[in-house]
Amino acid sequence: MIKGLAVLSFSFILGMWCGQLLGAWLAINTNVGGVGFAMIFLLLSKEFLSKKGWWNGELEFGIEFWNKLYIPVVIAMAASLDVKSALSSGWLAILAGIIPVLLAFWVFKILMKNLNPARQ
Amino acid sequence: MNELAQVIGKNGLIVAFLVVGILTWLCDLFSKKILNARIPGSAIAIFLALVFGYLGGVWAGGEKGLADLPLLQGLSLLGGSMFRDFAIVATAIGASFVLIRKSGLLGLISLILGIGIFFFSGVALGWVMGYRDVISLCTIGAGACTYIVGPVTGGALGASSEVIALSIGTGVVKTIAVTILTPIFAKTIALDNPGAAMAFGGIMGTSSGVAAGLAATDPKLVPYGAVTATFYTGLGCLLCPSLFYLLLKMLLE
Numbered sequence: 001m002i003k004g005l006a007v008l009s010f011s012f013i014l015g016m017w018c019g020q021l022l023g024a025w026l027a028i029n030t031n032v033g034g035v036g037f038a039m040i041f042l043l044l045s046k047e048f049l050s051k052k053g054w055w056n057g058e059l060e061f062g063i064e065f066w067n068k069l070y071i072p073v074v075i076a077m078a079a080s081l082d083v084k085s086a087l088s089s090g091w092l093a094i095l096a097g098i099i100p101v102l103l104a105f106w107v108f109k110i111l112m113k114n115l116n117p118a119r120q
Numbered sequence: 121m122n123e124l125a126q127v128i129g130k131n132g133l134i135v136a137f138l139v140v141g142i143l144t145w146l147c148d149l150f151s152k153k154i155l156n157a158r159i160p161g162s163a164i165a166i167f168l169a170l171v172f173g174y175l176g177g178v179w180a181g182g183e184k185g186l187a188d189l190p191l192l193q194g195l196s197l198l199g200g201s202m203f204r205d206f207a208i209v210a211t212a213i214g215a216s217f218v219l220i221r222k223s224g225l226l227g228l229i230s231l232i233l234g235i236g237i238f239f240f241s242g243v244a245l246g247w248v249m250g251y252r253d254v255i256s257l258c259t260i261g262a263g264a265c266t267y268i269v270g271p272v273t274g275g276a277l278g279a280s281s282e283v284i285a286l287s288i289g290t291g292v293v294k295t296i297a298v299t300i301l302t303p304i305f306a307k308t309i310a311l312d313n314p315g316a317a318m319a320f321g322g323i324m325g326t327s328s329g330v331a332a333g334l335a336a337t338d339p340k341l342v343p344y345g346a347v348t349a350t351f352y353t354g355l356g357c358l359l360c361p362s363l364f365y366l367l368l369k370m371l372l373e
Binding site: 008009011012026031035036039042043046060063073075080090092094101103104113115 | 143162174176184187205249295297299331350
């Protein structure tokens with residue numbers, strides 16, 4: 001189990017490092033795509049270990065556990081957001097938080113109608 | 121009772137597991153027995169968590185929702201960015217490399233489209249509500265992208281703290297709106313396959329909102345949405361205070 005967790009942690013740190021380096025390189029001092037890079041490293045590690053024949057159920061369990069823990073983490077995150085001040089910082093925050101989202105849903109629908117990847 | 125409070129105070133993270141576990145359990149039961157599983161239990165749990173976050177803000181008066189109550193401070197550790205990002209990366213174990221590569225271009229188009237939509241509609245709303253100076257408008261537009269792009273842009277341009285707070289509020293409202301609306305609209309907008317989820321992550325951007333909304337829609341889609349959404353904030357921080365600011369300045373001055 002801990003080996004799988006180590007693989008996940010290794011990919012995570014490496015990915016976050018790439019994100020941080022990219023952010024520093026663009027001079028914006030924030031992490032650019034760290035999570036995305038980490039996911040790619042995780043998929044590469046899985047491919048590499050499978051080819052070597054080192055990938056097994058026990059190892060996968062360490063990663064699977066965190067995969068399953070994802071929704072509980074989101075629930076905890078939602079409960080610790082500053083919902084109150086988001087709703088009380090005025091009408092503009094509420095309007096500018098919701099109207100663009102509706103607009104984006106609409107644009108997304110049009111985009112999917114024209115190039116839905118499932119139909120190609 | 122005093123002893124129990126001590127134990128709870130020392131073991132915040134464990135208490136958070138217990139609280140979230142019980143909430144999930146109750147919501148699953150409610151979803152199965154009363155709603156015939158028409159709304160997934162996780163969607164109800166996330167929505168209720170937001171309501172509790174609001175109530176926590178009212179009771180404790182802080183800015184971390186329910187986690188400002190001393191007995192529940194472990195929630196901010198469990199729901200903090202470290203565990204959130206770690207768990208999102210772990211979801212990639214169910215993703216396929218081939219699919220991610222195949223939808224790469226669509227993901228890129230949607231990222232640029234998404235940042236543009238949110239920034240400029242945010243600016244337009246700021247204008248309608250009476251803001252006229254370029255720096256404030258730019259900060260509000262950036263806040264409509266995410267609650268990180270807003271303060272980063274405002275800080276870089278030297279916006280007032282009131283406007284920066286407003287941009288953070290806007291970003292948090294956006295996250296909440298995406299979380300709640302995604303499972304509701306998912307069917308109508310054909311959000312039911314990995315490629316669509318990647319485009320969705322790029323357009324909506326807020327990684328916590330996209331991930332939570334997709335988790336409530338279909339957990340299998342989470343890694344695909346997350347892989348594009350994770351670039352959104354960085355790209356927003358790059359574009360808003362530079363290219364978009366200059367564009368806005370040219371338009372308004």
